[in-house]
Amino acid sequence: MKVPVVSTINGPAQGSYILRGLAAAARSSYFKFTVGCVLIYVVMEVCFDAKGFNEVDVSKVLGRFSIAENITEAQAQGNNGIVTRNQTNDIPGVPADVLSDNIRINSSAGKLCPLIPPNLVGYIPTKMDVPSLEAVESEFPDVMPGGHFRPKECTSRHRVAILVPYRNRAEHLKIFIYNIHRVLARQQIDYGVFVIEQGDDKEFNRAKLFNVGYLESTALYDYQCFVFHDIDLVPVDDRNVYTCPQQPRHMSVRIDSRSGVPYVLMFGGVSALSKELMLRVNGYSNLYWGWGGEDDDMTFRLKHIKQTILRRPADIARYTSLKHTQSKKNAGRHAILKKWKERYTKDGLNSVKYKIMNLEFKKLYTWILVDLRDP
Structure with a gap:
């Protein structure tokens, strides 16, 4: 600040000018002091955990x-x-x-674990000849009962539940479980694998099993996000890290040699949501018995709350498909889908009914056997 020259001013005018100069200096000093305090506070907040x-x-x-x-x-x-x-x-x-x-x-x-996991290698070919899960348990000494893994060397930045709906796919189960741990254990995430098996004789209800998996996994651990995972899709690139997304993430972009997705709003196969988003859309619909419709229903729910489905590059977000016979299609899925908006607030997590038939913490996954029929 330029200091006023007061020696050329005499009498009361000189005193008045001095007072005005001092006031201006005080205001300037106060401003600098205030700014300084704010900067110090910001640095302290960034560099220290206040709690x-x-x-x-x-x-x-x-x-x-x-x-x-x-x-x-x-x-x-x-x-x-x-x-x-x-x-x-x-x-x-x-x-x-x-x-x-x-x-x-x-x-x-x-x-905290590094921003980039140091052990990533990229492509990891799927191992198909898995004799049995019991035979390979010794290969995963750091996986805790229930298929729960967390890195020992650091605190993971993400707590992720892998939810896998299941029925009558024993051959797929051992291949999937073995390979999913081979990939995810390199990513330094705190994760648990949940296999939710439909034990009743009704048509398969994939979406309702996801809702059950969400509720049961959150009752066991404070998971931050959820990967909704078909059992016949195995990740083959560990750079496709199963982190917690801010927006919905469709993860299975490339399956086998097929690159890209059939339509832009697709959310099936392997997808990830944060806990916050799962609650905001009230989870999945419980009404889709048989194949098809439930993923599009979820897409509409997410679009309704102004979310954008994101995807990673196809050369990273790639999966091997395990061969299987497609389930029976739900003939009424289109009629159900048309009414998604009028029912999504009352059809989902807040309305799902089921009965736990068995829950077991196996070495490499948590097994939840459930009856989906209304009590």
């Missing part, structure tokens, strides 16, 4: 912002949503949303 007062490495905090800029740059440059090695520090090609998901860190105390 636990756990010190954070400032370089890591600053690194988050540079990585966030890299994400924006990757998306702006049209790199298919991939962050490449020259955009981050020696990071293999991974979807940009892996970084953005990981920046929204888990609030748990402890050493």
Whole structure:
């Protein structure tokens, strides 16, 4: 601030001018002091956990912002949503949303896992010759009973429930369970695998089993997000990290040699939702008995709350399909789908009825046998 020259002013005018100058200086100092306090507060909030007062490495905090800029740059440059090695520090090609998901860190105390899991290798071919799950349990010593895994070396940034509807697919079950752990254990996520088996004799109700899986898994653990997973789809690239998405994520973009999806609103196969979104749309509909319709119903629910379905690049979001006979189609699915809007607030998590017939924590998964018939 330029200091006024007062020696050339005499008498009362001089005193008045001095007072005005001092007032201006005071206002300026107060402004600087206020700004300084705000900046100090921001730095303290960023660098320290106010509740636990756990010190954070400032370089890591600053690194988050540079990585966030890299994400924006990757998306702006049209790199298919991939962050490449020259955009981050020696990071293999991974979807940009892996970084953005990981920046929204888990609030748990402890050493957080790296933004990019260090053990990712990319393509992992599906192992098809799995003799039995009992025979391969020793290959997964770090998987806890119930198929629950969490990294020992750090605190995971995501708590993820893998929900798998099931009936009469014993051969698929052992292949899926074996291979899903081979891939997910490399991603440093805190995950549990739930196989929800329909034990009654009614037509298969995939969506209702998802609702059961959601309710039963959240009763056991504080999961943040959910991957709704067909048992006949096995991930083959560990860069397709099962992180918790901010928006709905359709994950099975490429199946076998088929690249892309049949239609843009598709949400079937393998999809992920946060707990918040699952609650906002009231879960899946319980009305779809037989094949088809339930995924489109969920898509309409998500669009209704102004959500956009996101997808990763097809060369990463790829899966092997296990051969199977398609279930009987639901002839009435189109009529049910037409009325999705008038019933979605009362048809879903808040209306699902079922009976638990058995629940067992097997070594590599939690098995929930359920009767879906109304009591």
